[in-house]
Amino acid sequence: MAAGLSDIEGACIEVGWLKERLVEIYEAKKAIPMLGPSSELRKTQTxxxxxxxxxxxLVEEYKREIVIREEELRNLEEKLRMAESVLSVDEEEATTAEMVIGEYKDKLRRIVELGSLHCGLV
Structure with missing residues (x-):
């Protein structure tokens, strides 16, 4: 048909619109097998x-897992803050106990030193 249109064009008749329509029909005809239910294109699409x-x-599962892990992280952070608080109190009490022990040792040392001076005087 395209060859026949060339002859008509040679006679100075405008058939460009008809050529475009023939090309569209030809391309549509080539596309039909690719659109069939068993075509490779359909298989790829499926x-x-x-x-x-x-x-x-999978993305939704990962999002749910992130929410769970974030909650676990918040719980661990709270436990950490509580443990650090307890540690701080324990360290402070230990320091106070060491100071008291040091004071008692100093008192005992003075008494022992006084006792040895007393022995020397008598």
Whole structure:
């Protein structure tokens, strides 16, 4: 048909619109096998859709896991703050106890020293 149109064009008749329509029909005819239910294009499309669904499900699972882990992290951070608070109190009490023990040792040392001076005087 395209060859026949060339002859008509040679007769100075405008057939450009008809040529465009023939090209569209030809391209549509080539596309028909690619759009069939068993075509490779359809198979690829079906595989991609399935893969997309699987990936979306995986993304949602990861999001739920992140929420769970964030809650666990907040709980651990709270436990850490409490442990640090207890540690601070315990360290302060230990320091106070060491100071008291040091004071008692100093008192005992003075008494012992006084006792030895007393022995020397008598």
């Amino acid at each position: 595989e991609r859709k399935f893969k997309i669904q699987c990936t979306k499900a």
